[in-house]
């Protein structure tokens with residue numbers, strides 16, 4: 001049954017808040033009522049909470065899962081998919097927002113509800129105050145002209161004409177964003193990158209937030225930094241815990257890559273990241289497992305320049321729910337020769353370049369942890385499984401052991417400041433696109449373009465008329481083309497630019513122009529606006545070379561930069577004047593992901609004074625129905641790696657854009 005996970009965890013008090021957004025009518029007067037109240041101060045309506053009989057009395061199932069008087073699951077088992085990849089069992093993600101002309105209502109279609117052979121099998125009935133207002137057969141959003149801020153909404157799956165499970169109940173936001181109060185760990189801290197995972201199994205995402213001190217450093221800069229912290233936040237503003245990474249983890253974009261994913265498949269997300277002596281988990285305790293059992297937590301391994309080039313390095317898996325240390329092992333690959341990671345920069349620059357992600361690598365369909373070190377020269381990736389409370393190594397790739405691919409192209413110096421995860425071959429597991437090279441799911445080097453390092457990376461179906469997916473990257477090496485577009489399964493080059501001898505520092509590939517089939521690509525310097533399909537020059541190049549986001553009603557993607565969303569060839573669609581972007585000139589959001597509502601992406605920005613995060617959701621109506629992007633394994637992995645180094649926007653495994661084909665059914669199941 002759809003709600004079996006919830007009922008199994010009914011004893012958890014946090015669940016009393018878990019069935020709806022903070023703005024819902026679910027009672028907010030439980031042990032976490034302070035959090036609910038502070039959310040309300042941001043404008044989210046909470047009225048009517050005490051009048052909701054279904055959600056009171058500690059039985060949220062009664063309110064959310066079983067509408068009064070009906071056997072809503074009378075049609076038998078609900079679909080849960082039988083594909084390879086284990087994905088999250090999410091709730092309906094229902095959101096309602098007061099807009100001009102009524103109330104916008106949006107919600108998610110689950111990936112396993114989508115039948116491309118017979119899409120009409122599934123529809124959704126929208127209810128206001130217990131009465132049906134519409135049935136949606138080809139979209140997952142609706143403008144309810146008769147709705148108001150006091151309305152209460154639910155949505156029921158209609159499968160083969162039979163109404164089935166009912167969603168959580170919500171009341172409308174009175175503004176276009178959810179405000180999540182946050183608390184800096186000290187003066188001189190900024191809220192930085194985010195991630196998302198369902199830590200308690202209720203089907204609603206929690207957010208993870210990295211706090212970065214103002215004295216964080218790029219690896220090229222010496223100097224001591226203050227501690228880095230990670231918080232977990234419920235959408236109602238409750239802070240679940242705070243991890244302090246301690247003095248032996250340096251603050252800066254290249255050091256802490258925090259990966260949130262349900263690695264053991266128990267329905268609750270974990271957090272995996274590099275740790276060190278001095279790290280305190282979310283309960284406040286120093287690490288104590290594995291090699292950390294003998295750690296000297298008072299040790300200060302920083303050298304005079306603030307670099308940490310000695311001392312133990314760990315990989316720790318933390319509970320997403322409590323922040324408790326679950327397992328710690330020795331981080332691999334270790335520093336070894338500090339000067340051995342490219343350019344002989346032995347002062348601590350190239351050795352401490354870390355990337356990381358979740359990826360589905362083994363035959364279980366569950367996620368594994370990939371922790372990588374080095375990309376300017378020696379490049380290493382180590383895959384780990386966290387299962388049954390244990391961390392075990394799945395494989396290790398080292399360009400010192402495998403310097404080239406079969407054609408002689410190098411596996412050294414190919415990495416970008418991010419990485420991507422996609423299925424690029426015939427097996428269902430995912431491969432790692434490590435900049436200009438691909439590592440197979442089993443840890444073998446698959447191929448390399450040999451064009452070397454770059455600062456950005458975009459992997460998706462950029463050329464819909466061509467089978468498979470494509471990868472795009474600008475290159476730093478002045479001896480390489482300014483950019484390349486290639487097949488990440490073979491590393492065959494599809495298009496590449498002339499080389500004007502410059503470092504092309506920024507580049508994007510995405511479908512933003514409906515007049516050109518498939519994706520466009522553009523980059524800094526003299527690179528024009530180009531068709532990914534033909535490499536022909538198109539119209540005017542966007543001034544933004546940063547994130548992209550699906551926001552308005554059409555399938556083309558929009559531009560996201562700073563704290564503004566802009567339509568290509570049009571104007572600004574959304575801007576937050578009270579917000580700030582992250583990472584200096586990179587101007588990236590805290591997080592962009594399909595967190596709730598329909599398939600279009602939510603954007604998370606911090607308020608400029610770090611008092612709150614704001615989660616904006618679209619209220620533009622769309623006729624397009626697509627299952628939640630979080631049920632596309634490639635997109636879900638991308639949310640795990642979005643925070644890594646120089647953040648890049650997520651991309652799904654299939655084409656979304658003007659003239660798009662219906663998406664394929666995802667090869668997934670949920671527990």
Ligand code: CA
Nearest residue numbers: 198199200204
């Ligand atoms: Ca949750």
Ligand code: CA
Nearest residue numbers: 262264266268
């Ligand atoms: Ca888990």
Ligand code: CA
Nearest residue numbers: 423425427429
């Ligand atoms: Ca594969």
Ligand code: CA
Nearest residue numbers: 463466467468
């Ligand atoms: Ca393609």
Ligand code: CA
Nearest residue numbers: 513516517518
């Ligand atoms: Ca296009």
Ligand code: CA
Nearest residue numbers: 552554555556
């Ligand atoms: Ca659009």
Ligand code: CA
Nearest residue numbers: 596597598600
């Ligand atoms: Ca969404």
